[in-house]
Amino acid sequence: MTPSTQQQLIIVDRLKKYFPVKTGLLQRTSGHVKAVDDVSLVINRGDTFGLVGESGSGKSTLGRTLLRLNDKTDGTVQYQGQDLHDLSKSEMRKLRPKLQFIFQDPYSSLNPRIRIGDAIGEALIQHGLCSQEEVDERVAEVLALCGMSSYHMDRYPHEFSGGQRQRIGIARAIILNPDFVVADEPLSALDVSIQAQIINLFRKLQEQRSLTYLFISHDLSVVQHLCNRIGVMYLGSLVELGPRDECFSKPLHPYTQALLSAVPIPNPRVKRERIVLHGDPPSPVNPPTGCKFHTRCPLAQSKCREETPLLRHHGSGHYAACHLI
Amino acid sequence: MSTAIEQLAPEQTISTSRPAAVIERSSLWQQSIKKLRRNRTAMLGFIFIIVMFAACFIAPLFSPYASGKVNLAVMNQAPSAAHWLGTDHLGRDVLTRLLQAGRISLTVGLVSMILSVVIGTVLGAIASYYRGIVDQIIMRIADLLMTIPNLPLLFIIGAILSEWKVPTEYRLYIVMLMLSVVGWPGLARLVRGELLSLRERDFMQAAEALGLNDRRKLFTHLLPNIFPLLIVVATLSIGGAIISESTLSYFGLGVMPPTPTWGNMIDAANTLIDFEKRPWLWIPPGLAIFATVIAINLFGDGLRDALDPKQERR
Numbered sequence: 001m002t003p004s005t006q007q008q009l010i011i012v013d014r015l016k017k018y019f020p021v022k023t024g025l026l027q028r029t030s031g032h033v034k035a036v037d038d039v040s041l042v043i044n045r046g047d048t049f050g051l052v053g054e055s056g057s058g059k060s061t062l063g064r065t066l067l068r069l070n071d072k073t074d075g076t077v078q079y080q081g082q083d084l085h086d087l088s089k090s091e092m093r094k095l096r097p098k099l100q101f102i103f104q105d106p107y108s109s110l111n112p113r114i115r116i117g118d119a120i121g122e123a124l125i126q127h128g129l130c131s132q133e134e135v136d137e138r139v140a141e142v143l144a145l146c147g148m149s150s151y152h153m154d155r156y157p158h159e160f161s162g163g164q165r166q167r168i169g170i171a172r173a174i175i176l177n178p179d180f181v182v183a184d185e186p187l188s189a190l191d192v193s194i195q196a197q198i199i200n201l202f203r204k205l206q207e208q209r210s211l212t213y214l215f216i217s218h219d220l221s222v223v224q225h226l227c228n229r230i231g232v233m234y235l236g237s238l239v240e241l242g243p244r245d246e247c248f249s250k251p252l253h254p255y256t257q258a259l260l261s262a263v264p265i266p267n268p269r270v271k272r273e274r275i276v277l278h279g280d281p282p283s284p285v286n287p288p289t290g291c292k293f294h295t296r297c298p299l300a301q302s303k304c305r306e307e308t309p310l311l312r313h314h315g316s317g318h319y320a321a322c323h324l325i
Numbered sequence: 326m327s328t329a330i331e332q333l334a335p336e337q338t339i340s341t342s343r344p345a346a347v348i349e350r351s352s353l354w355q356q357s358i359k360k361l362r363r364n365r366t367a368m369l370g371f372i373f374i375i376v377m378f379a380a381c382f383i384a385p386l387f388s389p390y391a392s393g394k395v396n397l398a399v400m401n402q403a404p405s406a407a408h409w410l411g412t413d414h415l416g417r418d419v420l421t422r423l424l425q426a427g428r429i430s431l432t433v434g435l436v437s438m439i440l441s442v443v444i445g446t447v448l449g450a451i452a453s454y455y456r457g458i459v460d461q462i463i464m465r466i467a468d469l470l471m472t473i474p475n476l477p478l479l480f481i482i483g484a485i486l487s488e489w490k491v492p493t494e495y496r497l498y499i500v501m502l503m504l505s506v507v508g509w510p511g512l513a514r515l516v517r518g519e520l521l522s523l524r525e526r527d528f529m530q531a532a533e534a535l536g537l538n539d540r541r542k543l544f545t546h547l548l549p550n551i552f553p554l555l556i557v558v559a560t561l562s563i564g565g566a567i568i569s570e571s572t573l574s575y576f577g578l579g580v581m582p583p584t585p586t587w588g589n590m591i592d593a594a595n596t597l598i599d600f601e602k603r604p605w606l607w608i609p610p611g612l613a614i615f616a617t618v619i620a621i622n623l624f625g626d627g628l629r630d631a632l633d634p635k636q637e638r639r
Binding site for chain 1: 353526527528530531532533534535536537538541545546549550
């Protein structure tokens, strides 16, 4: 898709998701885990937006809150101009088929007591997208698309391997013909050969059905391979956002630089500078003041401790939140 | 015209390409049943329960003493060819009464189990679904009932009923109700806990993401997953209900004579003479309770081994 015809499909504006921390006998709220803290981003139609960051940076929570699988704390999520969190429950339910989610764990995301044919087809019937007679045909079609056979329909989840289950999870999301799919680390439970199959499946589906993805991952090489835009999260905030090639060739934020320097290069002779970050990421209950990264940043200055940097534009759609750029 | 076309194309529906050759597969239920059938003690218990039910519900029909008529000519006779387990102080055949009593005791166990499972499941499901204040009210009532020891509670209710002169033929139904009143809180708690943990599982999140409605979520996703647990607990609770009913009836607060139950038959052991000289009056009902409850528990344990979802994943 050319930039001129690009259409903003998802607009996230200052989204926050805090989880209360309850302590003591009376379960009083003593603080909040700021899992998603003031995140704004735009996903264009046809994008594969890669969301990266270390464990606990709030990637999954952002993905879930985006589709209203969690309630938000503050901010808005617009899908084609509609604020998802403002819709009534039944309006949201009607919109669900357009917005799908692929789960990280292929083992717990399928109900063990439901045949996979039913698991894939139930939402079609529920939303009146297809008659009872046609369901089997549609399920067979989408199973074939995902590289499985129609006779798998009568089987139960426990009869499948992890890779097959992940494909069932993808089939379940795809059959509804969604506009937008959030894939929450869909590869992390799979071994490498199957990862490749699933990545190709994602690509194929995007070509055939003009899907828009939010692809959550901590595997940078996969993201580089699959995504055209990238967002980097640290401790609940977006620190860098931009086109893939920009982000990978000239990362602006020191955190992104450190992250990229940790990607293994499959060539033992290549020597390069590793930026090693010391310490652990601070607790999201009590994030550092100013720039959240200043406690581990090799370049931190006194300004970083006091002022929160904003996500600023640095040319060609490349944004970063750092005082030093 | 149209009929001709219909005749030309008789039911030519598009067949989906499922291979006719059935590969050997099984659902979780079929696997569980297989596992259960391999469990010898559980099957032994199951067979005993079936035999007991058959004996209690069918055998009295063929007994010459089924009317339970008082016959003082043959009172307090020891077991003989005519009366295999002897007669009681009113000349009634003990074996026939034992089987008739089994009918009542088993029915009470079964019905009160069904009642408490239904009440417990519905209230537990409501509590876990609405949470908040509804949850608090239901669970605090359940807690309250659980803090009072069952037996004294049953005694008090029984005593009140005796005071109110409830007709004896209704006592039976009231005992069933009483037992389910003390039986539901544990079940409600179990169902609520299980549902609360299930709804956080990914596949329930998936159901939400797919936009399934509440009815579909509850009946096809949640309940089938707690069904195995319910079956196990329900089975085991039949045994408990039988014991409770017998205890109540033994103390004269449950089902009243002349309606026989295993509990009020053991009441015969209350007098020293019957206890010492006429063991055929109280040993058979005692043994019947003992064996039935053991059989139910063995079968229930087998069910637990076969169905328990925690053992499914290994």
